[in-house]
Amino acid sequence: MKKLEDKRSLRISGMLKLALTVATCLVLCSVLLLPSSNIFNRRHKSDHTATEGSNEQPREKPLGGRLLATGFDDKSCLSRYHQSSLRKPSPYKPSRYLVSRLRSYEMLHKRCGPGTNAYKRATERLGHNEVRSSGADECRYVVWTPKFGLGNRILSLVSVFLYALMTDRVMLVDQRSDITDLFCEPFPNTSWLLPLDFPLTDQIDSFDREHSQCYGTMLKSHAINSTTIPSHLYIDIFHDSRDHDKMFFCEKNQAFLGSVPWLVVKSNLYYVPSLWLIPNFQPKLKKLFPETDTVFHHLSQYLFHPTNQVWGMVTRSYNAYLSRADEILGIQVRVFGTPAGYFKHVMDQILACTQGQKLLPELGTPESQVTTNTSETSKVKAVLVTSLHPEYSDSLKNMFWERPSSTGEIIEVYQPSGEQVQQTDTKLHDQKALAEIYLLSLTDKLVTSTRSTFGYVAQGLGGIRPWILYEPRNSKVPNPPCVKAMSMEPCSLKAPLSLCQTETIKVTPFVKYCEDRITGIKLVDEF
Numbered sequence: 001m002k003k004l005e006d007k008r009s010l011r012i013s014g015m016l017k018l019a020l021t022v023a024t025c026l027v028l029c030s031v032l033l034l035p036s037s038n039i040f041n042r043r044h045k046s047d048h049t050a051t052e053g054s055n056e057q058p059r060e061k062p063l064g065g066r067l068l069a070t071g072f073d074d075k076s077c078l079s080r081y082h083q084s085s086l087r088k089p090s091p092y093k094p095s096r097y098l099v100s101r102l103r104s105y106e107m108l109h110k111r112c113g114p115g116t117n118a119y120k121r122a123t124e125r126l127g128h129n130e131v132r133s134s135g136a137d138e139c140r141y142v143v144w145t146p147k148f149g150l151g152n153r154i155l156s157l158v159s160v161f162l163y164a165l166m167t168d169r170v171m172l173v174d175q176r177s178d179i180t181d182l183f184c185e186p187f188p189n190t191s192w193l194l195p196l197d198f199p200l201t202d203q204i205d206s207f208d209r210e211h212s213q214c215y216g217t218m219l220k221s222h223a224i225n226s227t228t229i230p231s232h233l234y235i236d237i238f239h240d241s242r243d244h245d246k247m248f249f250c251e252k253n254q255a256f257l258g259s260v261p262w263l264v265v266k267s268n269l270y271y272v273p274s275l276w277l278i279p280n281f282q283p284k285l286k287k288l289f290p291e292t293d294t295v296f297h298h299l300s301q302y303l304f305h306p307t308n309q310v311w312g313m314v315t316r317s318y319n320a321y322l323s324r325a326d327e328i329l330g331i332q333v334r335v336f337g338t339p340a341g342y343f344k345h346v347m348d349q350i351l352a353c354t355q356g357q358k359l360l361p362e363l364g365t366p367e368s369q370v371t372t373n374t375s376e377t378s379k380v381k382a383v384l385v386t387s388l389h390p391e392y393s394d395s396l397k398n399m400f401w402e403r404p405s406s407t408g409e410i411i412e413v414y415q416p417s418g419e420q421v422q423q424t425d426t427k428l429h430d431q432k433a434l435a436e437i438y439l440l441s442l443t444d445k446l447v448t449s450t451r452s453t454f455g456y457v458a459q460g461l462g463g464i465r466p467w468i469l470y471e472p473r474n475s476k477v478p479n480p481p482c483v484k485a486m487s488m489e490p491c492s493l494k495a496p497l498s499l500c501q502t503e504t505i506k507v508t509p510f511v512k513y514c515e516d517r518i519t520g521i522k523l524v525d526e527f
């Protein structure tokens, strides 16, 4: 009897052990299989910090791991994989076609990039005008050059990359500014940097509308004929480009340009909408971007990975000032005109917009603070202000320090830098600007300044439809003070619209005139 009982208790304890093991396995498996977005759940008070120098392997690649190239060394560029730990998962998914085109582009870039035989052959052809016969498998290139502020540079870089994707060209970037201090290499096992010994390096700076290789000028002087193909052309895409320069965006001209091996583009614009207005580009563009207003969002997430120095600034700010908030509001204050600086009407406008749109609470009476709940349970709203001028955030900070908010929310105001004046091409200044653009892109709600490319980049990267502060006239607060953007796409501020596109734009419902600029056009998701 005793033996039987012993056997039974042995079996029971065995079963218990088995059950325990199974349960432990189940718990372990479910933890391991949890999507990393849950593991890194955003802003769970106290447990969320961004990785600055962690040696951990990335658990997830941004955007479900589909958009980004693999095969990089994680530590050389922490932002490449760790961005996803700060960003809410994007509701916008890249199309399969975009992903496959990016993978093909990476192969093309590897085959034709600097250091390859193909690149060597292509540079040897520079300076020789050729009869139309260049081999179909020869590599063709488009060179990007930095012009204007950081916002403009990022916008024109995305534009030229889309052009490269559309026309099977390899994009190389002029590295003589501080691009290598800002961004990591985006394409695996190759480089996007135009080698410093590129044969035209000395000429690039002299390319302008007067230059004999300027495409618009050549068209104007009838110097283009269909039998002789120049080895290179300079393309001018600025807010004040001439009609002949804008003919770059005509279908007929693109057919000719397709056989020119090297194009050097200078631009201060986001000219993606003008590419959509080239009729035979549209079917492929629609396939690449079924959600029309996601072009900048996907391409910027794909291309731009801040260097470790910049990423350090982003993560230190985020961890110190933003990660514990329940909600983050971004306010980007750009004051155009001279003198620039602090103006009361601009501050009033910011308040009229943010309080009018319930982005910030009204102030309570001083007495109400006695009854205001200031315990752990109060909602914390972090307000990230970016501006060259520190006075706007100082003023907000004081406001919410001197008096309580009417809702009981705790308002924390933070401005990372106040550089006072623009210093483009100064390394640390540009790195701070980029870090701030990234921080703005991590906010939940965003207020930007009219016609600011700085704000456009932040909204597009973050996939955020911002409220845009209208441009004040005669030092008065505009009425209404701001408008909600139609889409997260940047505005092409002075759209390079060619005469050949005037009809197309009338029948293209997904290209609209911008909210903040009558001369600008932007993509919206509307078919």
Ligand SMILES: Nc1nc2c(ncn2[C@@H]2O[C@H](COP(=O)(O)OP(=O)(O)OP(=O)(O)O)[C@@H](O)[C@H]2O)c(=O)[nH]1
Residues within 6 Å of the ligand: 148, 149, 150, 151, 152, 153, 333, 334, 386, 387, 388, 417, 419, 421, 422, 423, 424, 429, 430, 432, 433, 434, 436, 451, 452, 453, 454, 455
């Ligand atoms: N750190 C920082 N720099 C800024 C800020 N606003 C402007 N800047 C600097 O000024 C430059 C302005 O050029 P963009 O980035 O093109 O921005 P924008 O608002 O379009 O200005 P413009 O091109 O001059 O019309 C930035 O690149 C920065 O160098 C800011 O909020 N923070």
Ligand SMILES: [Mg+2]
Residues within 6 Å of the ligand: 148, 149, 151, 152, 452, 453, 454
């Ligand atoms: Mg700009």
